[in-house]
Amino acid sequence: MRYPVPLKSSRSGPLSGATRIPGDKSISHRALILGGLGIGETIIHGLLEGEDVLNTAHAMKAFGARIHRSDDGLWHAYGVGTGNLREPAEILDMGNSGTSTRLLIGLAAGHPITAFFTGDSSLLKRPMSRVMTPLGEMGAQFMARDGGRLPLGVRGSEKAAPVSYRLPVPSAQVKSAILLAGLNAQGTTTVIEPVPTRDHTENMLRHFGLDVVIEDLSGGARAVHIEGPKCFEGCAVDVPSDPSSAAFPVVAAILVEGSEIRLPGLCVNPARIGVYETLREMGADIRFEHERVSSGERVADLVVRSGGGLRGMDVPPDRVPSMIDEIPVLAVAAACANGITRLTGLAELRVKESDRLAAVASGLSACGVRVEAGQESLTIHGTGGSVPGGAHIETNLDHRIAMAFLVLGMVADSPVTVDDSRPIATSFPGFVDLMNDLGAQIEPVDGAILLARD
Ligand code: S3P
DSSP, X not given: OOXXXXXXXXXXXXXXXXXXXXXXXXXXXXXXXXXXXXXXXXXXXXXXXXXXXXXXXXXXHHTTOEEEEOXXXXXXXXXXXXXXXXXXXXXXXXTTOHHHHHHHHHHHHTTTOEEEEEOOTTGGGSOOHHHHHXXXXXXXXXXXXXXXXXXXXXXXXXXXXXXXXXXXSOOHHHHHHHHHHHTTSSEEEEEEESSOOOOHHHHHHHHTTOOEEEEXXXXXXXXXXXXXXXXXXXXEEEOOBOHHHHHHHHHHHHHSTTOEEEEEEEEOOGGGOHHHHHHHHTTOEEEEEEEEEETTEEEEEEEXXXXXXXXXXXXXXXXXXXXXXXXXXXXXXXXXXXXXXXXXXXXXXXXXXXXXXXXXXXXXXXXXXXXXXXXSOEEEEOOSSOEEEOOEEOOTXXXXXXXXXXXXXXXXXXXXXXXXXXXXXXXXXXXXXXXXXXXXXXXXXXXXXXXXXX
């Protein structure tokens, strides 16, 4: 039996120090998937050892890859080779991870095997029809619950057919599912994205030596082409720190007066740094130093200083895909800014680990912030300083809602509690210790520690 672990976050003194944020979640999934496919050894340095990524590792083993961690913290994968995926004997439990599920459904769909996927109560609610439609065009067959929900079975195609598919929603997971199926299809698979999304799959495929053609189309759209079937070899991968995880200490450092923190080796892929651009435009002091490229990804050291106070702004909707996971913590920054912040184009927030649009709106309101929520929008009336706080937040198995409201507690007049911090381990193991080492005061709610030790 596992019990919820509530946490309390109280007003914090200045944050200071240099700390390494765990590895990027998106890149870690892709390193394991391609490492589990490429012939020979792939050595991964800096892999995120969060539950979501461990679920990908577990599934890749079930597909026949050999994967292990050595004592020095490196991960080693020995791949099966494109076309040689083994049929998993068990049902694959993907826990909380939508990325693992959608990417691996794509991988399985391109192979002549049958695989079954399930997950936790959050993942069981998330739509899979967005990958079932294009993968069905490639020849895969599915059996899923109503609305394309897990548990789901996929029977991959004997000879996957290449498609040209225009994404109806901006989703890197859907794009990646199609490209991974395309690796074993006969011919050129094309994904057209009207609004570009994170391109880690493209970068990782190239890093493994594969030819991915990227075409810039009119109006900012992009087409990605991959030719299958393609066998490839393993390689060495360096996973940079996760900019989505970093956004929590970054916002805390911006808001708590007198703070200065340094975060080395962060992924600063242009498709991931919308939150940093936005915070800068709101008046934050965020610098990228020593920009470089590592394993096909842009990396930099981040220096963040508090000061000045933030100004509310209208955030351009076409920037949302580059900060989709950071909206909850950006909303916390907006709640403390001077003036109004308007966010539009947020439809995808409704289908994340929880309905994040509703969770942000109700959580901020409970903390005394004026918020208007539309079907796809949030309008946040900044308090111009601290917020009343004093609320108890329901996290609904959503790690980023838990972390965002713990950050809010650091600048609130009264402590903020979250009902369950366990989901934080899906993406940011060690979050509480890391934040407290920087100067935060996040602690178990009285008596809860006994429940935590079940
Ligand atoms: C991810 C893509 C995004 C993001 C998720 C990770 C990925 O999801 O929210 O946390 O690694 O491809 P969508 O593709 O559904 O937008």
